[in-house]
Amino acid sequence: MSDEKKMEQELQAVIEAVKPLDQKAMEKARRRMDVLTKPQGSLGRMEDLAIQLAGINGDFFPCDTKKRVVVMAADHGVTEEGISAYPSEVTAQMVANFTGGGAAINVLGRQNDVEVIVADIGVKVDTDLPGVKRVRVKAGTDNFRRGPAMSRSETLQAITAGIECADEAEKDGVKALATGEMGIGNTTASSAVMAALTGYEASLVVGRGTGLDDEKLRYKQEVVTKSLELHQPEFSDPLEVLSKVGGLEIAALTGLILGAAQRRIPIVVDGFISSTAALAAVKFCPNAWHYLLPSHLSAESGHALLMDYLNLKPYINMGMRLGEGTGAVLGMNLLEAAARVTLEMATFEDANVSNKEENSVGSDSKGAQ
């Protein structure tokens, strides 16, 4: 059997191993929410999050667990078309910055107690640095405006590397994962993937990335439109879409998400690029959706539309558009909050507080349950 066939079978096995959430654990968490000392439902979506986490974990989600963000870095041949405000060299320079601890993801990772793993899945210049996990498939994708970004086999290699990162996280005792990425040109690839998988027009999904002016934005839209015309990828085949117009980091994050879902690890999705990977993951495996946690709404214009498409409602709105996983690690703080509320809040009975159901307005009852 060819390596490609083997990888495809392994991917299929992961997809089939993703199970729905544990309904019993969710019901237990729901009941818990209703006896904690607060009006029922008053923690809103934090209660829903706590219930989802229980469903993923099979019981109340533990506090103060090991959390990790995996930052997948890769380059994009399509930068030859002049669609980014920054040169490709910046990808490798930022990988070095990640290992030095000076990037935004390092700062916010430390603050939110999230370990940062940086993986080189295909940076143009080999980032042979201590602290970089080297899972390189190739030295960046090819220019998809001219031909496929990568072969089907390379795409499967990247997805497999992502799955293996989830497996490794489980072995390391990580209980919550987040997606991160670095890759000059990757909003263009993400836009193309989103347009191909949703059928939306390029004008709706292409944004300014790291900071394009109006003229360059129009040009970027044209590059995406023409690339899709060239490849005509089959919208129901995420593997084909990723290989024709995707990116190595997008494919690897797709794998990370599928692997996390298989391992029953909640996965916090960052901004536009990460959400494109989430979209591909859900196209591969609809059940993976239950393991996704939104984090922030990116300022990148296609993100709001993509969140709507995915039926995910971001918790944080700070107008960020940096990537790296920065929004996701801020979201990790909300995951931790939901876990702690579940386990640390007093119940009405514990605290001898009157519950609405047992009292009429103005009664003197002291709330015995």
Added chain:
Amino acid sequence: MSDEKKMEQELQAVIEAVKPLDQKAMEKARRRMDVLTKPQGSLGRMEDLAIQLAGINGDFFPCDTKKRVVVMAADHGVTEEGISAYPSEVTAQMVANFTGGGAAINVLGRQNDVEVIVADIGVKVDTDLPGVKRVRVKAGTDNFRRGPAMSRSETLQAITAGIECADEAEKDGVKALATGEMGIGNTTASSAVMAALTGYEASLVVGRGTGLDDEKLRYKQEVVTKSLELHQPEFSDPLEVLSKVGGLEIAALTGLILGAAQRRIPIVVDGFISSTAALAAVKFCPNAWHYLLPSHLSAESGHALLMDYLNLKPYINMGMRLGEGTGAVLGMNLLEAAARVTLEMATFEDANVSNKEENSVGSDSKGAQ
């Protein structure tokens, strides 16, 4: 001079002592944001927050500082009208729960490294408990559907107690404050204060509070409308509005906000009740606005409208409506993030990363600045 006159003069002195933000410090922070290793502006509103914090503090805002939420607790005579899903007794029971560490604010305060101070500014039953700061003005307001909630002098006492809490915070080395409250019936008082100070109809500002059905919601709207007809408070006089239809905790939080602004301490505003206090503070002192930090968007229906009116855009959207300061302490994590990004991120020069301005797309420059 009467005590009332004296308190009024002291309040006026605080208001006059609130200064605009430090423009030099803001410019310094703005320049810093532009040399950090990220595309310019890509941290969006987190950059604006970092710049605002510098303007408040007079220099970059320090990391890992002492943070405090002040939870003002009081009762409301208007609960006699049956406008809450919970009996007044719950206020005192929840104060006891706060001191026991079992409420949501305790859990989220611990998680986000925010000290919780609970102050009894007017709970019906005297909460003579260790750990409660007793600044009681009276045993709850009077029923404002029948007469004024409190006298002008009592309102000033509550505001003064809030100002003193800010002074005390400064003495204790607290660098960031948040507002919190507990008071059965206080969404009704807040709605009345908001309607009086903005001129909006009761139907727009009154919400379900801790969980009213449609019929009780309509009745609550009627109570607010009739109370405003009864008192006809002068919209340009926040002291009159607070005294006629306000609450002791709302007045105290108004004082806390004014005191924080005077002491140049950023103050993170929680949900609907806290935002009503922020509205009153800004009516007293427009400059206080610069010291306000939004946190979350409450599910209480009037909050979105109030945030728009105040030109504050919440960072977090979890559909919470619990109060206590729970949204504000989650917001503290974003304040800390902004401080750390400012001080801990590497610059382009430090990290030898190419900056857009110095490079054309595809150039080989290594970004020497």
